[in-house]
Amino acid sequence: MDSNTPPNIIVTRRLPGGVHERLTTLFGAQLNLEDKPFSKKQLMEAVQTADVLVPTVTDVIDSDIIGAAGPQLKLIANFGAGTDHIDRAAAHKKGIIITNTPGVLTQDTADFVMALILAVPRRLVEADRLTRAGKFTGWTPTGILGRRVRGKKLGIVGMGRIGQAVARRARAFGLGVHYHNRHPVSAPIENELGARYWEDLDSMLSAVDIVTLNCPSTPATHHLIDKKRLALMPAHSVIINTSRGEIIDEAALASAIKNGEIAGAGLDVYENEPDIHPSLLELPNVILAPHIASATHESRLEMGEKVMINIRALFDGHQCPDRVLPPSGNI
Numbered sequence: 001m002d003s004n005t006p007p008n009i010i011v012t013r014r015l016p017g018g019v020h021e022r023l024t025t026l027f028g029a030q031l032n033l034e035d036k037p038f039s040k041k042q043l044m045e046a047v048q049t050a051d052v053l054v055p056t057v058t059d060v061i062d063s064d065i066i067g068a069a070g071p072q073l074k075l076i077a078n079f080g081a082g083t084d085h086i087d088r089a090a091a092h093k094k095g096i097i098i099t100n101t102p103g104v105l106t107q108d109t110a111d112f113v114m115a116l117i118l119a120v121p122r123r124l125v126e127a128d129r130l131t132r133a134g135k136f137t138g139w140t141p142t143g144i145l146g147r148r149v150r151g152k153k154l155g156i157v158g159m160g161r162i163g164q165a166v167a168r169r170a171r172a173f174g175l176g177v178h179y180h181n182r183h184p185v186s187a188p189i190e191n192e193l194g195a196r197y198w199e200d201l202d203s204m205l206s207a208v209d210i211v212t213l214n215c216p217s218t219p220a221t222h223h224l225i226d227k228k229r230l231a232l233m234p235a236h237s238v239i240i241n242t243s244r245g246e247i248i249d250e251a252a253l254a255s256a257i258k259n260g261e262i263a264g265a266g267l268d269v270y271e272n273e274p275d276i277h278p279s280l281l282e283l284p285n286v287i288l289a290p291h292i293a294s295a296t297h298e299s300r301l302e303m304g305e306k307v308m309i310n311i312r313a314l315f316d317g318h319q320c321p322d323r324v325l326p327p328s329g330n331i
Helices: 017-027 040-049 063-068 088-093 106-119 124-132 161-172 187-193 201-207 227-232 250-258 297-315
Strands: 009-011 052-054 075-077 097-099 153-157 176-180 195-197 210-213 238-241 264-267 286-288
Touching: 009 017, 017 297, 040 063, 052 297, 063 088, 075 297, 088 097, 097 297, 106 124, 106 161, 106 210, 106 238, 106 264, 153 161, 153 201, 161 176, 161 187, 176 201, 187 195, 201 227, 227 250, 250 264
Parallel strands: 009 052, 052 075, 075 097, 153 176, 153 210, 176 195, 210 238, 238 264, 264 286
Antiparallel strands: none
């Protein structure tokens, strides 16, 4: 590309106002002013002309789309931390750099996880619905009985940035921290968090009261929580998922809750998003959020800044600071 020619940057979704304005001012980016995803056809067309594509989690950048990319496409600057919706191997093979926005979502997502950890056992949303329906007739000794959070055991599946941030919050609420990861975290972190490592996930699931999923979506984690593993969990336990929907078998989850095998769930992501398993919609002891764990004004603006820093670094001839490496065999 001629150094005097501004890069052709195509943004696939409507982003917060400040990000849109800066992308336009700094790079003259082509913006999607509608708050709906590009179709596959639109993505195919975009990669044929774009020097930089700025997608989000709703854009599936598969091998077909990578294969259709013109030689001018140098960077896929993802607006988000997860990149499982992008065929990283195909992009790497074609020499296309992928970047993401790590770190800026950690604290907001951990806050949201903690909100669900508190709300599901205490049946907060059920109580809100009852009150709004005019069914609150005064205090009773048996009204909307939940379960105490303090003193319970929290099992964290995936002890990365978000998992560790959740653990710190959980300790403040008196929860015992347990975790399953491919490998134990360092001894200083484990000691700081007072966390117990479980090499075997099944053993941990049977021993804890609350499970939170904070692991990436990979072939190995698809339906990680299935009918068999749900059956291992105590009947009073609840499960929280803010990572990726396909980590849980939704049909099995709905059945387990309906049959009283576990007590409830707090979900922010779904297996076939935006569609939700119909049975989950009918269950009062399930909190269903619309994929908003990281949805704060601050995080969205910080994500945009990271996208712009990566774009600037590329065209200034520097290493992109948030480059995502191609997948390895153990992902």
